[in-house]
Amino acid sequence: MPVMVITGTGTEVGKTVVTAAVAAAALAAGRSVAVLKAAQTGVRPGEPGDAEEVARLAGAVTTDELARYPDPLAPATASRRAGRAPVRPRDVAERAAKLATEHDLVLVEGAGGLLVRFDAAGGTLADAAELLAAPVLVVAQAGLGTLNTTELTVRELRRRGLDPAGVVIGSWPAEPDLAARCNLLDLPDVAGVPLLGAVPAGAGSLGPARFRSSAPHWLAPELEGTWDAEAFRAREAV
């Protein structure tokens, strides 16, 4: 099934920007793409959510969102506070599977990190990925602290029998410090999966045309891009 789940080591790590880059690269390769934001929190009705942000940056994707709750919190908490029904992992899996019948690629973005709860029963994006048997891409931060959170995330994916597709750095600084540069070697080592890209800091502020033409160069061939991890490491002088 052409579904890829996009999680991160936490919130604000660049999942949406990476989702947009993967979508843009897939569109450039001639594939049809749907983006499903499982549960959108912290956004009011009528405001653009993460799925719309992906469409703004990447172009002609189908956007979908199962629910949105106004409080900028975990979906389980935000739905409880709103007095509204939560999104369950089964809902996410069913919607993604339906979109997969109509698109070449379906990207499912969670909220925050892998084990953020969607409902009072403790359902998470990891449960949805299990139902879908979908690979999971992990978006990680560039600098100090990311080795631990990335390894924890990938270990949990493996413990569940899920396939960690790889790691993408959500926001690569223009002037990477020592930790960020060393992480280009250490991240794939501790995670045991390839580094599949690095999206430059500020990419989300590029104009859509520039974002779309650049996106394939931030991502490895596994993600329809042309990015070369070895060349990137050499350029960054690790």
Ligand SMILES: Nc1ncnc2c1ncn2[C@@H]1O[C@H](COP(=O)(O)OP(=O)(O)OP(=O)(O)O)[C@@H](O)[C@H]1O
């Ligand atoms: N490469 C980037 N270029 C520009 N801005 C970025 C980049 N990565 C992250 N940001 C900014 O950092 C913030 C968090 O990014 P993003 O919305 O992608 O996080 P997220 O991991 O999707 O978080 P959430 O859990 O809320 O979905 C946003 O304000 C975004 O504009």
Ligand SMILES: C[C@H](N)[C@H](N)CCCCCC(=O)O
């Ligand atoms: C509001 C925010 N941007 C995300 N959509 C939700 C992040 C929930 C994180 C919960 C946590 O891990 O403590």
Ligand SMILES: [Mg+2]
């Ligand atoms: Mg997001």
